[in-house]
Amino acid sequence: MPAHVPHGLRITVCFFILLLVSSGRAAEQDALRLQSIQADFVQEKHLKILVRPLVSTGTLSFQAPQSLRWEYHTPVASVLLLHGGRAQKFIARDGQLVEDKGMGLDSMRVVLGQISSWLDGRFADSEMFRVSFADDRTVLLTPKQQALAGVISNIELKLADSKGLLDAVTIYEGPESYTRMTFSNRVLNKELPATVFTVQ
Amino acid sequence: MRPYSFFCSVLLLGLVACAAEKQPRLPQLIGVAESLGKNDCAAVYPQGKRQFVHAIDFVMQGGSGTAVVGVTSLNGNNIACALVTVEGLTLFEAVFRHDESFKVKRAVPPFDAPEFATGLIGDIRAIFQPPPGHGNRGQLLLPAPAAGLTAVCRYKDPAGGVVDVLPDVGGCWQIRSYTPDGVLDRTIVGRSCREQGTGLIPDYIELKTYGRTGYTLKMTLIRADNVL
Numbered sequence: 001m002p003a004h005v006p007h008g009l010r011i012t013v014c015f016f017i018l019l020l021v022s023s024g025r026a027a028e029q030d031a032l033r034l035q036s037i038q039a040d041f042v043q044e045k046h047l048k049i050l051v052r053p054l055v056s057t058g059t060l061s062f063q064a065p066q067s068l069r070w071e072y073h074t075p076v077a078s079v080l081l082l083h084g085g086r087a088q089k090f091i092a093r094d095g096q097l098v099e100d101k102g103m104g105l106d107s108m109r110v111v112l113g114q115i116s117s118w119l120d121g122r123f124a125d126s127e128m129f130r131v132s133f134a135d136d137r138t139v140l141l142t143p144k145q146q147a148l149a150g151v152i153s154n155i156e157l158k159l160a161d162s163k164g165l166l167d168a169v170t171i172y173e174g175p176e177s178y179t180r181m182t183f184s185n186r187v188l189n190k191e192l193p194a195t196v197f198t199v200q
Numbered sequence: 201m202r203p204y205s206f207f208c209s210v211l212l213l214g215l216v217a218c219a220a221e222k223q224p225r226l227p228q229l230i231g232v233a234e235s236l237g238k239n240d241c242a243a244v245y246p247q248g249k250r251q252f253v254h255a256i257d258f259v260m261q262g263g264s265g266t267a268v269v270g271v272t273s274l275n276g277n278n279i280a281c282a283l284v285t286v287e288g289l290t291l292f293e294a295v296f297r298h299d300e301s302f303k304v305k306r307a308v309p310p311f312d313a314p315e316f317a318t319g320l321i322g323d324i325r326a327i328f329q330p331p332p333g334h335g336n337r338g339q340l341l342l343p344a345p346a347a348g349l350t351a352v353c354r355y356k357d358p359a360g361g362v363v364d365v366l367p368d369v370g371g372c373w374q375i376r377s378y379t380p381d382g383v384l385d386r387t388i389v390g391r392s393c394r395e396q397g398t399g400l401i402p403d404y405i406e407l408k409t410y411g412r413t414g415y416t417l418k419m420t421l422i423r424a425d426n427v428l
Contacts, residue, residue, distance in 0.1 A: 043288055045269075045284060045288045047271070047282055047284070047290060047293070049251075049271060049273050049280045049281075049282055049293070050251075050253075050271060050282075051251050051273075051425040051426075051427055051428075052425070054253060054269060054271075054284070054422075056286070056288075072286055075255055075269070075422045076255045076267055076269060076286045078267065078286050091257070091266070091267040091286075092267075093257060093259075100265070100266050100267065101264060150308075151289070151308060171288065173289070173290055173306070174306070177290050177293075177306070179287075179288035179289075
């Protein structure tokens with residue numbers, strides 16, 4: 001990823017790539033060709049100063065080759081869209097979703113090609129991460145680039161026992177800070193209307 | 201200019217809070233309030249060890265901005281805080297001590313500038329900690345739409361700045377800061393207050409600074425916890 005890509009965007013991109021890493025593994029092991037994924041997620045942010053974890057909930061929708069809707073419902077409503085080569089982020093303001101142009105989303109296009117690589121199962125040639133397997137269901141990603149390593153120490157992917165889907169993603173920022181996302185209600189290869197990837 | 205850098209640059213400039221000529225000026229106190237009404241000024245500020253988590257919508261003049269989650273832990277004059285993106289990335293984490301020193305535990309560029317930490321703690325202390333010294337109690341005539349007399353505690357800092365704490369406006373509270381020249385440079389408006397112990401906890405806080413680089417922080421309370 002180019003050095004000028006903002007850090008806030010980098011981690012967002014990582015989330016997407018993580019999903020697709022799993023898809024790539026599925027392609028290798030089970031000859032599953034991913035067309036679409038829909039799922040719910042629960043995100044727990046652990047930070048030493050937090051009395052208890054900060055819990056967020058949301059949904060994601062992905063349609064091959066490059067359409068994504070990553071939506072948080074609580075506690076802060078926001079939507080990230082990738083569709084038709086365009087990246088947009090929306091945040092809830094005064095009860096309406098308004099576009100957030102402050103996160104350098106143009107850079108998202110840069111990494112879409114890399115995401116496509118993951119889709120094809122070519123996760124071993126990532127420019128961003130060194131990939132290793134702790135066991136059959138645990139993938140460890142370690143940043144290659146110093147700039148990214150300053151933000152993320154490592155990432156752990158827990159694969160489900162079938163079809164190579166993800167059960168959970170844990171992103172470690174340091175020994176006292178990590179974000180864990182668990183996925184549920186996954187629906188594979190269902191045709192998704194284009195309206196899913198727009199904000200009306 | 202990179203959008204993120206632009207965001208932070210404006211933020212840093214905003215924290216300096218330039219005063220505009222057309223800003224309201226420090227009003228005169230009217231008489232002396234024998235009673236501060238339902239809420240005393242002390243009730244504006246949290247007591248004991250507390251932690252607040254807010255959804256923060258940062259809005260620059262012109263309407264652009266972004267949203268983050270803010271964590272503030274209070275322990276007397278010691279304050280720990282963190283800013284986290286909606287996606288879970290920790291942008292900034294620091295501990296500010298009572299002696300004005302601070303330790304930044306994590307700061308993702310461009311939030312690693314010392315001026316950012318200084319400006320951030322200025323806003324946090326303005327919201328959560330009473331001004332130093334003793335306030336003079338009086339009354340103010342509020343402008344429309346909340347026209348009428350209201351109680352106020354007025355604090356003056358050594359540099360000549362003034363902070364008015366209004367403990368009972370529309371069932372919640374307001375804080376107004378003025379430059380040494382008497383120009384309004386920051387307002388903090390609490391809304392939908394809930395009584396909790398001896399304090400008033402707003403479900404919503406809006407901090408606004410004025411001038412060419414003014415900004416607004418719209419803070420919606422996610423949760424308030426006691427820290428053991």
